[in-house]
């Protein structure tokens with residue numbers, strides 16, 4: 001544990017938390033010896049809590065698969081040299097909390113979209129903030145020119161994470177394409193609810209995803 005952040009070392013098929021074993025594997029694979037590893041921008045996922053999507057696998061959103069996909073991408077051999085950072089923010093329901101999100105789901109069942117439902121409950125469409133994420137990235141030494149590769153489709157998140165004085169530099173935005181779209185429906189969350197949710201994110205929230 002360092003400064004409240006858990007430094008994990010991901011690699012495919014990892015079965016132990018023992019650092020010595022991880023270092024042995026890194027030595028065998030040559031990871032860490034690459035001089036690029038200190039200059040390349042690491043992958044970063046800033047993820048907002050979603051109990052329904054991540055814990056009970058609700059098919060209304062793609063949050064659970066996004067969290068898993070972020071970790072999978074970070075564990076790919078080409079990304080192992082830089083490692084990756086997942087910042088998990090306790091901003092359930094885009095910041096309105098689980099109880100209010102469940103009320104919003106009831107309103108969505110009555111025909112409203114995810115933005116309209118929040119507004120009907122007198123919440124902003126998105127009540128989150130990212131100052132804490134910016135501070136954590138700085139604390140992890142990820143400010144400045146080296147930059148990060150941010151896994152997101154959300155333009156507001158990019159601007160917010162960079163901070164008012166661009167303390168953190170988003171060098172590259174890495175798209176999070178829904179798995180069902182990538183695999184022609186073989187994997188990933190599927191159904192009318194998640195498709196409607198994704199299309200509202202594109203149309204009403206400006207998410208950078210091309211509709212199918």
Ligand SMILES: Nc1nc2c(ncn2[C@@H]2O[C@H](COP(=O)(O)OP(=O)(O)OP(=O)(O)O)[C@@H](O)[C@H]2O)c(=O)[nH]1
Nearest residue numbers: 048049050061091092093094101104114152153154
């Ligand atoms: N209020 C509300 N929150 C939701 C709903 N569906 C998911 N969420 C919350 O939305 C947050 C995730 O937001 P997303 O818009 O999927 O993702 P994002 O983080 O803004 O953007 P990406 O980085 O592209 O994934 C989590 O806190 C979820 O709990 C919903 O219908 N209503």
